[in-house]
Amino acid sequence: MFQAKAYSVTSATSPFARTTIERRDPTEHDVQIEILFCGICHSDLHQARNEWSGAMPTVYPCIPGHEIVGRVTKVGSAVTKFKPGDLAAVGCMVDSDLTCPECKAGLEQFCPKGVFTYNSPDKHTGGVTYGGYSDSIVVRDHFVLRVPSNLDLAGAAPLLCAGITTYSPMRHWNVTKGKKVGVVGLGGLGHMGVKFAHALGAHVVVFTTSPSKKDDALRLGADEVVISRNADEMAKHAGSFDFILDAVAAEHDISAYINMLRRDGNITMVGAPEKPLPVSVFSLIFARRSFSGSLIGGIAETQEMLDFCGKHNITADVEVIPIQKINEAYQRLLKSDVKYRFSIDMASLKNE
Ligand code: NAP
Ligand code: ZN
Numbered sequence: 001m002f003q004a005k006a007y008s009v010t011s012a013t014s015p016f017a018r019t020t021i022e023r024r025d026p027t028e029h030d031v032q033i034e035i036l037f038c039g040i041c042h043s044d045l046h047q048a049r050n051e052w053s054g055a056m057p058t059v060y061p062c063i064p065g066h067e068i069v070g071r072v073t074k075v076g077s078a079v080t081k082f083k084p085g086d087l088a089a090v091g092c093m094v095d096s097d098l099t100c101p102e103c104k105a106g107l108e109q110f111c112p113k114g115v116f117t118y119n120s121p122d123k124h125t126g127g128v129t130y131g132g133y134s135d136s137i138v139v140r141d142h143f144v145l146r147v148p149s150n151l152d153l154a155g156a157a158p159l160l161c162a163g164i165t166t167y168s169p170m171r172h173w174n175v176t177k178g179k180k181v182g183v184v185g186l187g188g189l190g191h192m193g194v195k196f197a198h199a200l201g202a203h204v205v206v207f208t209t210s211p212s213k214k215d216d217a218l219r220l221g222a223d224e225v226v227i228s229r230n231a232d233e234m235a236k237h238a239g240s241f242d243f244i245l246d247a248v249a250a251e252h253d254i255s256a257y258i259n260m261l262r263r264d265g266n267i268t269m270v271g272a273p274e275k276p277l278p279v280s281v282f283s284l285i286f287a288r289r290s291f292s293g294s295l296i297g298g299i300a301e302t303q304e305m306l307d308f309c310g311k312h313n314i315t316a317d318v319e320v321i322p323i324q325k326i327n328e329a330y331q332r333l334l335k336s337d338v339k340y341r342f343s344i345d346m347a348s349l350k351n352e
Helices: 042-048 152-159 162-172 188-199 212-221 231-235 254-258 281-285 300-313 324-336
Strands: 003-010 017-023 030-040 068-075 087-090 093-097 136-140 181-183 203-208 224-227 241-246 261-269 290-293 319-324 341-345
Touching: 003 030, 017 188, 017 281, 030 093, 042 224, 042 324, 068 136, 087 152, 087 319, 093 136, 136 261, 152 188, 152 319, 152 341, 162 231, 162 261, 162 300, 181 290, 181 324, 188 203, 188 212, 188 241, 203 212, 203 290, 212 224, 224 231, 254 261, 254 281, 319 324
Parallel strands: 181 203, 181 241, 203 224, 241 261, 261 290, 319 341
Antiparallel strands: 003 017, 030 068, 030 136, 030 341, 068 087
């Protein structure tokens, strides 16, 4: 075991504070990484505040962070994919059984024995896993990704969750040139959704509650922007979308968006609000529309997404912060005031 510096919360209401944790020494299939940047996902906030107490109750102390980019410092004897000095990335998963039908299909995120990067039982320590708000992490090699060398590292970190979570459903629902695609909520996930839909050739419409984000939406790749609180603007798009990606973290009127789909259109939820959303079943029935969900993406697809980003030079638009500003960043996340992802510069943890 070795000691790592980290920031943790000790209850649903306490602020983040500096702590020291134990990490395992790499076993034969492990990669040890010095973390350079870690994005702040709204899921980190949901988990830190125990907002998912039903499905995934938080175990304290909790150290979130699953948008990790860093440099390999040590590898186990059986690791061939990485060597010390390589750039490496870790997303939302750090282990799974690799033998079940889900894993064999490349969908490790649905493995019944999957281990998330934080707040999952940790078979090595007997406690729970600790995430990327830390100076280092040790991860099984299968779950470590390669980062294209042309990408800015602070902006690449959010690809590991916000990137794959928006890329995967767009590939699954066949977003291509000529399709009309909506993205609801211009936050960390939403702004990546806009970049991907645009890069895939779709006609992209952003739905936002924040009129101040209109120019940014257009700059990020949207063809049109709708202020979702304006009923007239909303009505213009009724029955017209092939696909809508909903990345909203709070309660909202999902049926208004279902009605915007054309026949056989699909709306996929990636946002994970605390409370259930009421759905107008008639809106689904009358045009054979579908309403579905999507969880991050498998490891092979995550690598495909990173390579796609390398090729198209896509990274998140980030506001880089020192880790000492994390509590302030959480307050701003709650106010939808992020342009468009916070990325923690882990160098700020060095002298603490
Ligand atoms: P975020 O940066 O906070 O963005 C959420 C956006 O939702 C806000 O910027 C805002 O956009 C919009 N919004 C917020 N409150 C709203 C309200 N009351 N009504 C309507 N719109 C509202 O969050 P994020 O990191 O992108 O995460 C979004 C959600 O996805 C979270 O629930 C997170 O847990 C979930 N998530 C799911 C997965 C998955 O695998 N499915 C992965 C990662 C995250 P505007 O200002 O444009 O309206
Ligand atoms: Zn996330």
